[in-house]
Amino acid sequence: MKTYLIVFLIIGITSTSIAQEKFNNQSSQELNTVIVKLNSNNSKYLSQVKHKETPIKVEKLQNIVAKFNIEDAKVYNTNYNGTYDVTFDETNSKIVATYNANGEIIESSEEFKNVRLPNTLIKTVLNEYPQWRLVGNTQSVHYKEDKGVTKIYAIDVTDGNKKKTLKFKLTNQPYNNYVAVN
Secondary structure, eight states, X not given: OHHHHHHHHHHHHHHHHHHHHHHHHHHHHXXXXXXXXXXXXXXXXXXXXXXXXXXXXXXXXXXXXXXXXXXXXXXXXXXXXXXXXXXXXXXXXXXXXXXOTTSOEEEEEEEEESOOOOHHHHHHHHHHSTTOEEEEEEXXXXXXXXXXXXXXEEEEEEOSSOXXXXXXXXXXXXSOOEEXXX
């Protein structure tokens, strides 16, 4: 019995150290990916659409949009100097991005349904409607290269009998990050 206990202890310690080593390697690979993304043509887009509380699902799709190379698209023509509209569609998430001939995002219209809401926004809603519960949400992001970004959260709440849709705009102010726009 003592031998089995020692063998299990050794296996447990060995497997934990192996798993830890793989995790560390994966983290440095992810860090390199982030650095590449920030050095792309679309770093301005990424810096404006991302927020400290952007859900991971949203951030991943925005990274795909930023890394997209319009020159790899079948419709790309080196003699055409106009714009290209490209749609990125995933479950409950959609981004329509407009690229110029150089591959830079000049405009995007984005919609994400039922994503994780920022904690401060959840607190704001629950303080105003304490007996209500959140039943759904839609985050809309509109980016224009020359005008910046607008983010609107539409949050569906219910008290069992009534339903309301509350709308909030992200302001990026230090204290009052969200302003009701109903």
